[in-house]
Every structure is written in structure tokens, then in C-alpha cells.
Amino acid sequence: MRKVLISACVIGKNVRWSGGNKRYDKIKDWADENDIKLVPVCPENDLFGTPRAKIRLRQEGEEVKGIMKGKDIFPQLRDRCEQILLQYADAVGFIGIARSPSCGISVGVKNRGSTMKAPMHASAPFPTTEVNSLRTPQGLELFLRRIEKYESR
Numbered sequence: 001m002r003k004v005l006i007s008a009c010v011i012g013k014n015v016r017w018s019g020g021n022k023r024y025d026k027i028k029d030w031a032d033e034n035d036i037k038l039v040p041v042c043p044e045n046d047l048f049g050t051p052r053a054k055i056r057l058r059q060e061g062e063e064v065k066g067i068m069k070g071k072d073i074f075p076q077l078r079d080r081c082e083q084i085l086l087q088y089a090d091a092v093g094f095i096g097i098a099r100s101p102s103c104g105i106s107v108g109v110k111n112r113g114s115t116m117k118a119p120m121h122a123s124a125p126f127p128t129t130e131v132n133s134l135r136t137p138q139g140l141e142l143f144l145r146r147i148e149k150y151e152s153r
């Protein structure tokens, strides 16, 4: 069975900073139909627990900082995401969620003038996407094709 990592909040776990989730149950049907095991991951809950303060990304010179309660926690966050990706080296994809400093594919960064890939996408060896791109049959099909291409590498 293929293994695809997914932001735990998308699968319905209450791990968002506020203690809520962003459940999207249809993704489970797609996974079942395509012999995919969805593996929930949440780097922020691993590091800081839930609920927790929000993280804001900010550009300072060449560096991106992730500010939480006045402290830069971005190095820790990046390391945790990389650990997760290494831990699941046999996975073939990751499904994240928009605007998260850990799991978003195109996240706003203050003072940068452009978005950036959060570490769960930037460091992943396999195809990644956001759940918003998987709300149509075309989006699901496209991601599946990318996974198949990765598997046949």
C-alpha cells in the first residue's frame, strides 16, 4: 500500500494552534480508492503541543524567521519537518494546507514581497500539494499522476 503523508488537521485531528482542525473527509475516499494509506503528521504539535501561539514568518536580511511569542523558532520547525520526512522516507507524497508556516505550499512572509514553500514542501523528496488543489476530480487525478511518476523513477 502506498503511503502519503497528510497534515493531521486535514484528517480531523485537533492540532491547529487554536485546538481545532480543518477536516476534509473526501480525501479519505480518494485514498481508499487508490490503495493509499494516509499518514497524519503535525510538526508544530510535535514541537509545541496544542493549543499554542501562532507562528508568523518574517524576512530579516537573507534569513526567514518564524516568530512565536517573540522568539525565532524557524530552525526548530525546519528541523522537525526534515525529521518527519526522513522518518517516512518510504512515503510517495505529502498533502498540506494553505497558509501554514509548516504545511503551506505558498506562504506569506512579512517584508519579503513574495511567498515561500513551507519546510514540509521545501524539503520533501516526493510530490507535494495542498488539500485545496484536491477538491476537484482533475486535481486528484493530477496529484495521482505525479505520485505514479515518482514511483516509476
Ligand code: SF4
Binding pocket: 006, 007, 008, 009, 010, 015, 016, 017, 041, 042, 043, 044, 045, 097, 100, 102, 103
Ligand atoms: S502544522 Fe500542519 S498539520 Fe499541524 S496544525 Fe499546522 S497545518 Fe495542520
